[in-house]
Amino acid sequence: MPTIEKVSVPGPAGTLEVVAHIPDVAPRAIAVIAHPLPTMGGTMENKIVTTLTKTFAELGFAALRFNFRGVGASSGEFDNGIGEVEDALTVTRYALGEYGNLPLILSGFSFGGYVQARAAQQLSVHHLPVHQLVLIAPAVTRYPMPPVPHNTLLVHGELDEVVSLADVMQWARPQHLPIVVLPGAVHFFHGRLEQLKEIVRHNFMGQAL
Known part of the structure; x- marks a missing residue:
């Protein structure tokens, strides 16, 4: 059992x-997981965030979830995605310092997906490449979502009522980015968390990290 x-x-x-x-056991990778929009009640206790965290830990990764500024016991106040990218980078650098220069996975749900895509972009500028992005229902229309690496794992619900599948398709299309679509699933993947877990787990099972 992982230590918390x-x-x-x-x-x-x-x-x-x-x-x-x-x-x-000694971690074979580091995963940092970001939560959905704070102004809509998003925290690191979100079920998708905790599901991702547990999945990564079971895969043998050091998995870190965190509260953005102004959420829970984190200082500060909401900064509309700008300061939140800095928060994600801070936690990532902490993890790399704590657990070593291991393969890095950045993951986020909804607003957290946007933040992690931006964080990955900034890390690459500083020659700290991200092994893989795992984006769950990323907020591609509400914020200026950057392009992402071709190996990004992108999972979306067919009936997402917050970020429409059509909008995600439009963003992904020019990047030739594949999307794993869960038929009938909504934004919060109600009743589909085990399936989401299996998709993420299967993605990493055959990978040499």
Whole structure:
């Protein structure tokens, strides 16, 4: 069973509340998971975030979820996606410093998907490549979503009522980016979390990290 550690990490707007799920063997990768929109009640306790975290930990990754500034015990206030990218980068750098220079997976749900796509873009500029992005129902229309690497795992619900599948298709099409579509699933993947877990798990099972 993974060990769960609660940590306060110094961030750009004060401390950030982080929960690390550490496997009982030496981690073979690091996964950082970002939560949905804070102004709509998004926190690191979101069911999709906790499902992703547990899945990554079971795969043998050091998995870290965290609260953006102004959420839970994290200092500061909502910064419309700008400061939140800095928060994600801070937690990522903390994880790399704590667990070593391991393959890095950035994952996010909805608003968190946008944040992690931006974070990955900034890390590549600083020659810290991300092994893979895992984006669940990313907020492609509400924020200026950047292009993402061709190996990004993108999962979306057919009946997503917050970020329409048509909008995600329009964003993905010029990038020739494949989308895993769950028929009948809505934005929060009600009743489909086990299926989501299996998709993520299967993605990494055959990978040499």
